[in-house]
Amino acid sequence: MKNLDEFLHGFKNNEQVVPNSFTNAIKKFSPKSKESRKWIMKAKAIKKSIIVAISLLLGSGVAFAATKTYENIWKQPETYKFSYEITEQEKKETISEEEAKSKATEYFRKIGLEKEINGLVLTKNAYKDEIQWSIKFESGVMSINSKGKIESLNIPSCNYKIPYNYGITREEARKTAKELLAKYNPNNNDDEYELVSLKRNAEKDEDAYIWYADFYKKYGDLLNNCEKISIGWIPKVNGLYSLDFENYKYEKNEQKISKEKAIKIAVEKDKQIETRHNIVSTDAELGIDKMNTEVVYRENNIEEYEKGIINFTVEENGTHKIKEDAVFYKVDNRVRKVWEVTLYYDYYKYDKDFPERFVYYVDATTGEIIGGARFYGAKMQLKNLIDDPYNVIKKWYIKDEIEKENE
Numbered sequence: 001m002k003n004l005d006e007f008l009h010g011f012k013n014n015e016q017v018v019p020n021s022f023t024n025a026i027k028k029f030s031p032k033s034k035e036s037r038k039w040i041m042k043a044k045a046i047k048k049s050i051i052v053a054i055s056l057l058l059g060s061g062v063a064f065a066a067t068k069t070y071e072n073i074w075k076q077p078e079t080y081k082f083s084y085e086i087t088e089q090e091k092k093e094t095i096s097e098e099e100a101k102s103k104a105t106e107y108f109r110k111i112g113l114e115k116e117i118n119g120l121v122l123t124k125n126a127y128k129d130e131i132q133w134s135i136k137f138e139s140g141v142m143s144i145n146s147k148g149k150i151e152s153l154n155i156p157s158c159n160y161k162i163p164y165n166y167g168i169t170r171e172e173a174r175k176t177a178k179e180l181l182a183k184y185n186p187n188n189n190d191d192e193y194e195l196v197s198l199k200r201n202a203e204k205d206e207d208a209y210i211w212y213a214d215f216y217k218k219y220g221d222l223l224n225n226c227e228k229i230s231i232g233w234i235p236k237v238n239g240l241y242s243l244d245f246e247n248y249k250y251e252k253n254e255q256k257i258s259k260e261k262a263i264k265i266a267v268e269k270d271k272q273i274e275t276r277h278n279i280v281s282t283d284a285e286l287g288i289d290k291m292n293t294e295v296v297y298r299e300n301n302i303e304e305y306e307k308g309i310i311n312f313t314v315e316e317n318g319t320h321k322i323k324e325d326a327v328f329y330k331v332d333n334r335v336r337k338v339w340e341v342t343l344y345y346d347y348y349k350y351d352k353d354f355p356e357r358f359v360y361y362v363d364a365t366t367g368e369i370i371g372g373a374r375f376y377g378a379k380m381q382l383k384n385l386i387d388d389p390y391n392v393i394k395k396w397y398i399k400d401e402i403e404k405e406n407e
Helices: 004-012 020-027 034-058 088-092 097-111 170-184 259-273 294-300 302-307 378-387 397-406
Strands: 062-065 068-071 078-080 117-125 130-137 140-145 150-154 193-200 211-219 222-234 239-247 279-290 312-314 320-322 328-330 335-345 357-363 369-373
Touching (some): 097 140, 097 150, 170 211, 193 222, 222 335, 259 294, 259 369, 279 378
Antiparallel strands (some): 062 068, 117 130, 150 239, 222 239
């Protein structure tokens, strides 16, 4: 079948072409004969069955594009009540204490650190709502998630004897950062990472005794900030100060939705949510983003969402406390290619040069809205990171894009 869309459309609108042989066969029968009536009833039943089957297929959450099908990926978010208490079920789904200890020891051996583990504590990460092992060793602490992936490692600078002439140049810092990436990367070292940020803890290079580098996983012209490695180190001695990992794999989905279609989808959705203000302009660019619940929260209560207090109350001392009746939403941690569609509104809340906005993540394959962001999508966040005045790496292609846009 060369064109599945036309075939389905024909059945749905009852515009099927009936073969001559079928018509002639019917004409040979008398409408009043018992055999004819049976035959016609059977044909109608077959036709009805086919139409019902196709109707079910069209409503089953399968998107058709030419002759290839794409299953919808967005599911209704699960609701849950947050608690710092770890349930028995969560414990069953988490690696054991011995497994966590073994993972830590194995990684220490890999990077050449002979560290004695002093204790392990099972904790819950409130930000991610995930269980993790906090592993204390003689000079620092390591975190391993419930699946056995290392998430962070920190060693205070007081554990090192910092040399008097610890200053290094930016080029030396860049070279060292890449060497440390190869050494400390717990994943496949053949993966290509891009150095996107290089900072230090002092205004001048020669005064800095801690340097920080951020690497994002690279996929062609796109970078995935959900596959990130951050390294902090003491120069000269190259002593490890901090390590942080994010490891949400990009699904490498195809782009089937056009920019214009993505903008239309986002605008139509926004008109159902933002009824107070008008959209004055739109923009869209391809990026890699993780599915989230921002649009869900915004849709439920846009005013509290903009205040940043959904599910929280603000105490007198400025701290946030989870409401007793707070309901949280949870979606799959899927990372996809999306259109980051930014909608700009006709009002200014914080700055006269900064119009209010919202970013919708429109899946580049299915056209579904799978998340969003208050101000910036991942692509713009990366541009801002690159353009940060404290970031001392050379301003590469993303900086050039910004300059072109401002011309």
